[in-house]
Amino acid sequence: MTTLYWEEEIETLPRVGLESVQLTRLKHLVARVYATVAPYRAKMDAAGVKPADIKTLADLQKLPFTVKDDLRDNYPFGLFTVPMDQVVRVHASSGTTGKPTVVGYTKKDIETWSGVMARALTCAGATSRDMIHNAYGYGLFTGGLGAHYGVERLGATVIPVSGGNTKRQITIMQDFRSSVLLSTPSYALNLADAMAELGVDCKALALRVGIFGAEPWSENMRNEVERKLNIRAVDIYGLSEVMGPGVAMQCLETDRGMHIFEDHFLPEIIDPDTGEVLPPGEKGELVFTTLTKEAFPLIRYRTKDISRLIHEPCACGRTMVRMEKVTGRTDDMLIIRGVNVFPSQVEHVLMGTEGVEPHYQIVVNREGNLDTMAVRVEVSEALFSDEVKTLEKLTRKIQGDIKDMLGVTCKVQLVEPRTIQRSEGKAQRVIDNRKM
Amino acid sequence: MRVQQIAVFLENKSGRLAEITATLAANDINIRALSVADTADFGILRLIVNDVEKAKMVLKSNGFTVGITNVIAVEVDDRSGGLASVLKSIEKAHLNVEYMYAFVNKTGENAVLIFRFDEMDKAIAALLKDGFTLLSGEQVCAL
Numbered sequence: 001m002t003t004l005y006w007e008e009e010i011e012t013l014p015r016v017g018l019e020s021v022q023l024t025r026l027k028h029l030v031a032r033v034y035a036t037v038a039p040y041r042a043k044m045d046a047a048g049v050k051p052a053d054i055k056t057l058a059d060l061q062k063l064p065f066t067v068k069d070d071l072r073d074n075y076p077f078g079l080f081t082v083p084m085d086q087v088v089r090v091h092a093s094s095g096t097t098g099k100p101t102v103v104g105y106t107k108k109d110i111e112t113w114s115g116v117m118a119r120a121l122t123c124a125g126a127t128s129r130d131m132i133h134n135a136y137g138y139g140l141f142t143g144g145l146g147a148h149y150g151v152e153r154l155g156a157t158v159i160p161v162s163g164g165n166t167k168r169q170i171t172i173m174q175d176f177r178s179s180v181l182l183s184t185p186s187y188a189l190n191l192a193d194a195m196a197e198l199g200v201d202c203k204a205l206a207l208r209v210g211i212f213g214a215e216p217w218s219e220n221m222r223n224e225v226e227r228k229l230n231i232r233a234v235d236i237y238g239l240s241e242v243m244g245p246g247v248a249m250q251c252l253e254t255d256r257g258m259h260i261f262e263d264h265f266l267p268e269i270i271d272p273d274t275g276e277v278l279p280p281g282e283k284g285e286l287v288f289t290t291l292t293k294e295a296f297p298l299i300r301y302r303t304k305d306i307s308r309l310i311h312e313p314c315a316c317g318r319t320m321v322r323m324e325k326v327t328g329r330t331d332d333m334l335i336i337r338g339v340n341v342f343p344s345q346v347e348h349v350l351m352g353t354e355g356v357e358p359h360y361q362i363v364v365n366r367e368g369n370l371d372t373m374a375v376r377v378e379v380s381e382a383l384f385s386d387e388v389k390t391l392e393k394l395t396r397k398i399q400g401d402i403k404d405m406l407g408v409t410c411k412v413q414l415v416e417p418r419t420i421q422r423s424e425g426k427a428q429r430v431i432d433n434r435k436m
Numbered sequence: 437m438r439v440q441q442i443a444v445f446l447e448n449k450s451g452r453l454a455e456i457t458a459t460l461a462a463n464d465i466n467i468r469a470l471s472v473a474d475t476a477d478f479g480i481l482r483l484i485v486n487d488v489e490k491a492k493m494v495l496k497s498n499g500f501t502v503g504i505t506n507v508i509a510v511e512v513d514d515r516s517g518g519l520a521s522v523l524k525s526i527e528k529a530h531l532n533v534e535y536m537y538a539f540v541n542k543t544g545e546n547a548v549l550i551f552r553f554d555e556m557d558k559a560i561a562a563l564l565k566d567g568f569t570l571l572s573g574e575q576v577c578a579l
Contacts, residue, residue, distance in 0.1 A: 379445045379501045386443030386482055386505045386552065387534055388473050395477075414478050416447045417501050 004127065006119040006154070010263050011318045018319060021263055023057050025291035030054050030063070033297055036081045039074055040066075040299065060268070060289065061277055065300045068101065071241065076102040080295050087295050092140040093240040094340040094406065100140070103240050104295040110149060112292055113243055116261045117150020120249035123259065123316075124209050124234050126180050128155035131206070133178035135169060135187060136214065137338070138162045142244030143214050147182050150246060156180075163187065166194045177206040184338040185217040185225055185233070189369035192228035202230045209252075211236050213245060214338040215371075216326060218435075222255075235325060241301055242288045248323050253315040257322030260309075264292045267323065268300070269309055272330040283308040285330050286323065304330045332430060334364060336371045336408050343429045346375055349401045355382035356398075359420045366434040373410040375402065378417045437560050438506040439573045440488045441550070445501040446472070446479035456481060456495065463494045468577055469550060471537035482537070484509075484550065486577040507552050509571040510563060514540055514547045522549060522568060529562035531555055541579040548576060 005011045013021070031051040033040045043064045044050070053062055071079065076099075080087060088107050092100035105113065126132065132151045136143030144162055151158035159176055161169055163183075169191060172178065181188060188210055195202055207229060213236035225233045237258050238245035247265050248258035260267050265288050269278045272285040286303045290296075306329060310322040334341045343362055350356045361376040377398065385391055395412040402410050421428055446452050453472070460467060460483075469484040485491045488504060495502045512518035519538070526533060534552040541548060548571065553559040563570060571579075 381501055381503065384443070384445050384501045384503045386441070386480055386503055388475055388480060389534075391478065391480070392475065414445070414447070416445060416452075416499065418499055419447065 004122055004125070005318070006122040007115070011119065011259075011320065013263075013319055015319055018262060019057055022266055022291060025263075026057065026060065026266065026289065027051070027054050029289070029291055029297055030299065033081060033299060037079060039070065039079060043070075057266075060266070060300070063299050065275065065287065065302050066298050067302050068241075068304075071101045072099060075099050077104065080104050081297060082106055082295050089145075091142045091145075091240050091244065093142070094342060094345060101241060103142075106294040109294050109296075112264060113146060113246060114149040114153035116243070116264060117146055117246035118153040119261060120236055120246045121150055121154050121156070121180070121211070123249045123251040123318075124180065124211050124232075125252050126151075126154060126156060126209070130154075130156040130179045131159065131177055132156050132180045132182065133159045133161060133169070133173060133176075133207075135161055135163055135181065135183035135191075136245070141339075142238070142240040143338070146238070146244035146246060147211075166191060167198070170195055170198060170200055173205055173207065174200065179206045179208050181207055181210040181229075181231070183210070183212065184214050185212040185221055186215065186337065186366075186369045186371065188212060188225045188229060188233070189221070192225070193369060196228075202228070205230075207231050209234065211249075213237060215335045219255075237323065237326070239303060239305075241298060242290060242303070243293065247288070251314065251316040251318060254322075257310045257324050259314065259316075259318050259320040259322050262320045264290065266291055267309060267321065269307070270302075272302075272304075272306075280311050281308060283324075283327075286326075304333065306330060334362070334373075334430065334432065336364065336373050339406065339408050341373070341406055341408055345406055346402060347429075349398065349405055350375075350377065353394075353398055353401070355380060357417075360429070361420050362430045364430065364432045364434055371434065373408060374413050375410050376413045376415050376420060378420055379414045380417060383414075437508065437564075437570045437572065438556070439484060439509045439550070439571065439576055441505050441507045441552075442483045442485060442488060442491050442495070443503045443505055444481040444483070444495060446474075446481050448476075448478055452479075453481065455498075456500065459494055459498050460485065460491060463490065465491045465494070466577075468579070469537065469539040469548070471535070471550075473535065482535075484576055488573070505552065506556060507550050508556065508559060508563070509576050510549045510551065511546050511569040511571055512549060514545055518547055519549060522551075522563070525562055525566040525568065526551075526553075526559065528566075529558060531559050531562065546579075548579065 034051045047064045049062045087104040089105045092102045138144030209232045222233045235250040237248040248260040250258045268287040269284040278284045286305045286307045305326045307323045359378045363374040365372050398412045466486045473480045536551045538549045
């Protein structure tokens with residue numbers, strides 16, 4: 001089989017050519033950001049670096065990092081570099097506390113995004129003849145719409161089925177002859193199990209390949225998805241701050257790593273403690289600089305995802321560096337059913353509930369294929385009641401508030417006082433029992 | 437006309453009820469009546485004891501969440517229709533029972549019904565008006 005590319009020239013450009021494109025774009029980006037965004041200018045001035053100091057790609061290291069707190073401090077639109085009349089769309093993801101992280105896109109940004117997403121789909125072997133079943137959630141989350149626009153750009157047919165309603169999804173897969181599935185890996189397993197229960201033979205489906213992302217998954221899970229759905233399962237990477245899905249994508253030639261679309265997203269791997277750039281191939285925190293984004297560019301954004309870059313050439317012919325599957329986080333962020341959850345957000349909700357003490361624990365499990373989150377809250381005298389309905393009302397209220405804030409359904413468990421471990425240093429707020 | 441009841445939060449794990457009763461026994465506290473309300477996730481133990489303050493203190497110092505609430509103790513003849521007559525009086529006054537439990541006293545002649553209402557004052561007035569005997573805390577413990 002000959003490899004198909006979406007944009008063959010750039011995807012297979014020799015490194016020297018690619019680096020020249022990156023440098024031109026980087027210089028332009030830094031100059032524009034310095035001129036238009038006060039918070040970036042202030043940080044660069046504090047670090048004593050001017051746009052003219054960026055002469056080579058290595059000079060990127062002179063620039064200060066951007067972190068999630070910078071996004072929060074400039075909520076909602078403070079880091080946008082264009083007037084709002086040029087912003088055609090916003091998306092949002094979980095912030096570390098009450099406020100979400102907001103990202104904006106110009107018309108050209110949407111085109112860039114659909115372009116990299118079309119590349120990603122092509123990496124998975126999709127073409128304009130495919131019927132693409134998009135089970136990523138539509139809404140503020142970038143997954144649904146990001147993938148949707150990519151499919152349309154590719155010229156394939158998109159089924160914007162979004163998440164949930166599994167039986168209907170299976171009917172659609174059968175009747176519409178879905179050939180490519182886009183979803184979280186855990187939802188794919190859910191679909192497989194539901195098919196088995198309904199007696200649907202996946203071999204009778206037209207499904208050929210699944211593109212899975214938005215949550216961590218292991219090689220074991222990949223094997224399970226491939227076996228149960230009788231498809232090839234490939235990995236996609238993205239985060240809303242940088243763009244959304246389509247930052248990096250695995251090709252069909254390898255199971256090792258995803259090609260980063262480096263002409264748009266410049267990666268670095270740093271030591272999360274010192275901030276030093278690590279030698280090629282070492283494992284560390286992934287950092288991205290967006291080279292072409294207009295509305296919401298990021299310079300050296302620390303993703304807190306742990307990965308390593310693979311510089312060896314890939315059999316597919318793409319010259320773009322690969323990143324290994326994300327193996328962890330440098331912070332305590334959890335991903336529950338594809339949704340980013342920070343313990344601090346849960347704490348924020350609890351602290352806003354009268355009588356709740358700051359002792360809580362988050363317990364994450366995987367039941368079947370579904371992640372479940374339980375929040376254990378100590379019952380203080382102020383909360384306690386002799387009436388069941390009062391306590392149940394309290395748990396429902398906390399569950400509702402957490403659902404409102406995080407978009408995740410959880411279960412609140414009331415526990416006896418002083419049963420949640422106290423420790424002098426870092427309290428163990430999270431017990432994650434999932435086997436990744 | 438009110439009786440103090442101790443309520444204790446019970447996490448859903450084995451042995452908690454045994455620990456509470458052992459704690460009370462070790463401190464010479466006598467349980468006159470009890471009920472457990474249980475849900476899938478937790479329980480609430482409600483107790484009428486001979487020394488409410490002491491019971492609260494020892495349970496708290498053993499790490500339990502404890503609350504004191506007022507309930508009403510109604511004495512009725514231990515015969516069929518005893519409870520029904522009380523509930524009829526309650527219904528007539530348009531009151532809601534939050535929960536109730538009952539025990540029979542040692543002589544076996546009378547039953548004592550413990551009630552928690554959302555509107556306690558109205559309930560007391562309604563029951564007294566219909567001629568029922570309400571017991572004090574001391575009376576309940578002396579039975």
